[in-house]
Amino acid sequence: MRTLILLRHGESAWNARNLFTGWADVGLTPRGEEQARDSGRLLRAAGLLPAAAHTSVLTRAVRSATLALEAAGRSGIPLTRDWRLNERHYGALQGRDKSDVLREYGEERFRLWRRSYDAAPPPATGAAHAPATPPASAPGSGSADDPALPRTESLADVTARLLPYWHDHIAPGLRAGRTTLVVAHSNSLRALVAHLDGLDPKELLDLNIPTAMPLRYDLDEQLRPLVRGGRYLDPGAAAAAAAEVADEGHRSSRSTR
Template identity: 40%
Template sequence: MARLVLLRHGESQWNLENRFTGWVDVPLSPRGIQEAKNAGDKLRGFTFNRAFSSVLARANETLRLALEGSGQTNIPIEKDKALNERMYGELQGLNKAETAKKFGDDQVKIWRRSFDVRPPGGESLKDTAERVLPYYESKIKPYVLKGETILIAAHGNSLRALVMELEQLSKEQVLELNIPTGAPLLYELDKNGKVLSHRYL
């Protein structure tokens, strides 16, 4: 049986400021640093074979702090932009509440949560999935099929795309899916990569 832990980065400075972040490389907030350390505490007792991360600093730093906290600092780590957050286009850097006042709450929710509607100049969740899932299939799943224990540090939407696939969620179900910052999500998978169970640690 393989174990796959998905870890959304700790709170970033722009999460704190309620701004659309996307591909902008912003650091963790003080709370985000603590969330990453807390995740490390929850991961003690796991022996990871390898880890994967996006190339963005908030995911890299979360991974580093979580692995330090779990007592594992010498495992192979692969970083790839395929795991990056959704690119939010013209919304990047804008305050979410102010954007909702301008365009309406419903429109902003569609931009943030829907499967196939793109924000202006940005990616939809469908677009994000079209880079996340091939990367998972080619680079990560082969280790799952070997029964390894793997940690992925990434972002709200890149992980939503992966969870949608793992749990076979519909477009309607994924609309309501939110992955909290700094909370390790454990999947146990069978020899074919199918989900046997999942829970937050």
């Protein structure tokens, strides 16, 4: 049996402010840092000791991975960063308040942009929407104006850039028997879960990944899940937190609630 642990980063500054984030490189809130440490403590308590870890190039994920591994007593293991694990590029929605977007475009469009397989938000235009720091290993020259950088992404686009990384860098370690931690984002993890569980687009609409809740997948030799959907280490807390994610846009930011 092979064990994979999926973990979304802790609460970011823009999660707390109810803003679409995507490739904007924002840090964790103090609460997000504590959530990341708590997730590491959960791993340790469950006896889940990763031998390898992968994360995106975005600060909120790298920092969460570092804090979780420290709290799990595993800070010495290799941590590999790659832009292919980044959050989906949210196009022109990046930096916008989710409640404002919901009001402006309506429930159906809002839901399809957030949770469908093939709808991409309108592309970002101009430097204002380009990532502040282009991910170092992203395609192209690394300049924020580089036409090779995405200006928006659907979940299908995320899946297409993520799966080569899964096949070439994560799956081989799992096959070699290494318990592996992947620390990523709401939508890059939705793409990975959809691949592992064989979700169809309708099932994907209802898939929400909560922040900092370790999700354990035990996999067979073909890397197929023994239990579809995996198992959250703290199922009750994860279900409540996933419901809050689903409800984003319908409530104001955490700091003003």
